[in-house]
Amino acid sequence: xxxxxxxxxxxxIAEWATFIAALCLLPSRVGVWRLFMLLLLATIVVETxxxxxxxxxxxxxxxxxxxxLMMICTVSWIWIFRFAEPMAKASKLxxxxxxxxxxxxxxxxxxxxxxRIYNWYTDALGDVLIAVVCCxxxxxxxxxxxxxxxxxxxxxxxxxxxxxxxxxxxxxxIFIDALYAFKKHTQIYAYDYINFGLNFILYGxxxxxxxxxxxxxxxxxxx
Amino acid sequence: xxxxxxxxxxxxxxxxxxxxxxxxxILVLVAYINQRKKKHIEEKKTMQLNFQQELLxxxxxxxxxxxxxxxxxxxxxxxxxxxxAKLNLATAxxxxxxxxxxxxxxxxxxxxxxxxxxxxxxxxxxxxxxxxMGLARSIEYELELIQKTGYFETDLRMEGNVYSLGSQxxxxxxxxxxxxxxxxxxxxxxxxxxxxxxxGPELFSMRLFDNGQGFDLGIVGGKQPSGGGLGIKNMHNxxxxxxxxxxxxxxxxxxxxxxxxxPRPT
Numbered sequence: 001x002x003x004x005x006x007x008x009x010x011x012x013i014a015e016w017a018t019f020i021a022a023l024c025l026l027p028s029r030v031g032v033w034r035l036f037m038l039l040l041l042a043t044i045v046v047e048t049x050x051x052x053x054x055x056x057x058x059x060x061x062x063x064x065x066x067x068x069l070m071m072i073c074t075v076s077w078i079w080i081f082r083f084a085e086p087m088a089k090a091s092k093l094x095x096x097x098x099x100x101x102x103x104x105x106x107x108x109x110x111x112x113x114x115x116r117i118y119n120w121y122t123d124a125l126g127d128v129l130i131a132v133v134c135c136x137x138x139x140x141x142x143x144x145x146x147x148x149x150x151x152x153x154x155x156x157x158x159x160x161x162x163x164x165x166x167x168x169x170x171x172x173x174i175f176i177d178a179l180y181a182f183k184k185h186t187q188i189y190a191y192d193y194i195n196f197g198l199n200f201i202l203y204g205x206x207x208x209x210x211x212x213x214x215x216x217x218x219x220x221x222x223x
Numbered sequence: 224x225x226x227x228x229x230x231x232x233x234x235x236x237x238x239x240x241x242x243x244x245x246x247x248x249i250l251v252l253v254a255y256i257n258q259r260k261k262k263h264i265e266e267k268k269t270m271q272l273n274f275q276q277e278l279l280x281x282x283x284x285x286x287x288x289x290x291x292x293x294x295x296x297x298x299x300x301x302x303x304x305x306x307x308a309k310l311n312l313a314t315a316x317x318x319x320x321x322x323x324x325x326x327x328x329x330x331x332x333x334x335x336x337x338x339x340x341x342x343x344x345x346x347x348x349x350x351x352x353x354x355x356m357g358l359a360r361s362i363e364y365e366l367e368l369i370q371k372t373g374y375f376e377t378d379l380r381m382e383g384n385v386y387s388l389g390s391q392x393x394x395x396x397x398x399x400x401x402x403x404x405x406x407x408x409x410x411x412x413x414x415x416x417x418x419x420x421x422x423g424p425e426l427f428s429m430r431l432f433d434n435g436q437g438f439d440l441g442i443v444g445g446k447q448p449s450g451g452g453l454g455i456k457n458m459h460n461x462x463x464x465x466x467x468x469x470x471x472x473x474x475x476x477x478x479x480x481x482x483x484x485x486p487r488p489t
Contacts, residue, residue, distance in 0.1 A: 135249065138249065138253045141253070141257070142253065142256050142257060142260065146264070147257070147260055147261045147264045148257075150253065150254065150257050151254075160250060163246050163249065163250075164243060164246045164247075167242040167243060167245065167246045168239050168242055168243055170242070171235065171238045171239045171242055172235075172239065175231075175235045175238075178228070178231050178232070178235065179232065179235065181228065182228045182229075182231070182232045185228060186228065186229075188232075190232050190235075190236070194236070194239060
């Protein structure tokens with residue numbers, strides 16, 4: 001029972017909730033946003049594999065699969081902004097950021113942190129890039145000539161969630177060792193609480209973004 | 224050791240909170256700027272709507288003024304000419320061939336003049352004549368009409384190469400000219416009306432003046448657009464609407480000068 005409790009941590013519950021929301025709110029007409037279903041499914045599967053290998057198989061290392069998931073998610077989140085109307089002219093910038101991230105990620109995986117530990121250098125860089133993309137997205141939204149109600153715009157909510165999550169995560173990953181040491185000595189799960197808080201913001205914003213996407217594509221099929 | 228770790232973790236938590244607050248600040252800023260943008264766009268739309276309404280009102284006023292002028296022209300000029308022709312023919316004595324020929328010739332000239340005047344007038348019945356003829360030609364025509372009454376000397380002075388200011392702006396400028404001329408006719412007791420058009424490389428300027436009695440701008444409210452003098456206020460507002468500067472100066476017994484300056488459209 002304890003083992004099962006470990007599987008359904010608050011973050012995983014939030015992921016499940018978002019996945020169910022994606023299933024309900026993202027029919028075929030939402031276009032590329034259906035990718036979120038795959039990403040969330042992959043996240044849940046990876047969380048389950050991680051739990052299985054740690055708690056059932058008693059394996060010491062499950063970082064490789066989380067490294068892979070982190071890279072796929074970061075690339076997908078940056079890439080999906082390519083389909084936001086205000087970012088129509090930023091396609092090359094996004095491609096460049098993705099290329100930088102992938103090169104750094106592969107380099108880190110092969111030559112620095114490797115497969116056996118979580119590649120938080122890569123994660124931190126991904127968070128910085130995502131924050132840059134989100135801020136740039138806000139900037140181009142404000143530069144548009146026509147008014148756009150941002151609170152009803154799915155990409156705004158996505159950027160909102162990603163910005164908060166990435167800003168918090170950058171600090172979290174930079175001090176990850178200190179937080180783990182603190183957890184070991186005091187049994188206070190500071191890292192987990194902060195991580196859950198950030199994920200709660202991320203997945204909450206994503207669900208709102210799904211609702212907006214669903215509503216905005218009711219009359220016309222989206223990209 | 225735990226004390227030190229507590230301090231580190233507190234520092235980390237504070238840093239994360241600062242980062243999240245920075246994100247929150249960005250979002251608030253974005254929402255605020257977006258709201259301002261919405262307000263700005265709405266104001267712009269209202270201004271455009273007002274401009275269109277003012278333009279429509281100007282067109283109607285021009286038509287009204289034109290019809291008044293035409294009515295007066297028919298009554299005072301063409302009517303008189305045709306009456307004279309009729310009188311000539313009515314008093315023609317068939318027994319006096321020389322006198323009869325002279326009268327027929329005079330009547331023929333009078334009818335020809337009436338036809339020519341009618342032709343000129345018919346052009347002005349075209350509602351878009353200002354757009355069709357352009358500002359300079361429309362003003363010239365307006366002055367010709369006033370000159371014909373015999374009460375006023377008119378003069379149109381041009382400087383620089385004529386260029387279009389855009390049909391909407393020209394329409395409003397023409398309406399200002401009509402309004403000024405109408406004021407001169409009604410109140411100035413002048414016998415000279417001069418319009419100067421200067422087409423500069425950067426600036427278009429239009430100056431209208433008369434040699435009338437002038438008036439006290441303080442009383443009519445010319446210096447204060449928000450004051451009295453609805454006609455002057457209208458002209459001022461209309462000039463503002465097309466981005467022009469409007470000024471009016473008047474000296475007792477020395478006439479009134481109206482100056483309108485507009486940057487050349489790019």
